[in-house]
Amino acid sequence: MTVYLVGAxxxxADLLTIRAARLLANAQVVVHDRLIGPGVLDVINPDAIRYDVGKLPGLSQSQERINQLLITLGREYEHVVRLKGGDPFVFGRGGEEVRALTDNSIRVDVVPGISSAFGAPLLAGIPVTHRGLSHGVTVVTGRSLKGSSIDFSKLANPDITLVVLMGVERRRDIATALIKGGLSPSTPIATIEWASTSSERVQRGSLDGLGELQVVAPAVLVIGPVAELATNHVETLIADLALQP
Ligand SMILES: C[S@@+](CC[C@H](N)C(=O)[O-])C[C@H]1O[C@@H](n2cnc3c(N)ncnc32)[C@H](O)[C@@H]1O
Structure with a gap:
């Protein structure tokens, strides 16, 4: 009896790992989130029982109820898949689900997935690190939890790319705090909505215009000089790499 926490x-669907696709094809039960692409759902064993535990934002079931459902299913079935968007351990509450299951002596196996934190910028042609432009990348949530929120002014660093998940609502405040912290208002930014789907949309601009951009969730915000790079810069990237072996 195993519950597989699988990154979608x-x-x-082409971005599923082979392991994820195999597990979905053999699942007896699949418990999935709202942001799972229709192509991914098509990979699921047609005879599997399915639970959609997050149909609409705000109406999603509480984590406690999801944990309880996983425990019940984990006791009853041999092969349960808990399918989660992106990577299960990147803002996916995967750690909480693992703990709830192991506390109840249910075996868990976690399968990594491509996180939107890295996949979305890449699909927009943005390398999150790039020699001479960005020495690293910080991935943060834009959403505050129980009254506390990240102080974005402390994250202002022109040498490090900032990738914000769940940041659409607070994008104006985030930009203001980063500028207050010392980032130039002209710092390039990009927003990537619905990455890898037919609704994918990429917008580019500067930090001082982030609040004005019309952005639809789910989206990833990329802040830093690399946000200016685009697929049509690939030749430049290749040339750079050739010069610096
Ligand atoms: C609860 S977090 C889950 C993140 C997920 N575990 C991951 O690794 O991508 C949901 C947020 O991920 C981002 N996201 C997920 N899928 C996305 C997509 N296809 N395009 C853009 N952003 C996405 C958005 O910022 C969204 O608000």
Whole structure:
């Protein structure tokens, strides 16, 4: 009896790992989130029982109820898949589900997925690190939890790319705090909505215009000089790499 916590990637079924696809094809039960692409759902064993535990934002079931459902199913079935968007351990509450299951002596196996934190910028042609432009990348949530929120002014660093998940609502405040912290208002930014799906949309601009951009969730915000790079810069990237072996 195993519950497999499986990363579904950002949406496109072609971005599933082979292991994820195999587990979905053999699942007896699949418990999935809202942001799972239709192509990914098609990979599921047609005879599997399915639970959609997050149909609409705000109406999603509480984590406690989801944990309880997983425990019940984990006791009853041999092969349960808990399918989660992106990577299960990147803002996916995967750690909480693992703990709830192991506390109840249910075996858990976690399968990584492509996180939107890295997959969405890549699909927009943005390398999150790039020699001479960005020495690293910080991935943060834009959403505050129980009254506390990240102080974005402390994350202002022109040498590090900032990738914000769940940041659409607070994008104006985030931009203001980063500028207050010392980032130039002209710092390039990009927003990537619905990465890897037919609704994918990429917008580019500067930090001082982030609040004005019309952005639809789910989206990833990329802040930093690399946000200016695009697929049509690939030749430049290749040339750079050739010069610096
Ligand atoms: C609860 S977090 C889950 C993240 C997920 N575990 C991951 O690794 O991608 C949901 C957020 O991920 C981002 N996201 C997930 N899928 C996305 C996609 N296809 N395109 C853009 N952003 C996406 C959005 O910022 C969204 O608000």
């Amino acid at each position: 990637g950002p949406g496109d």
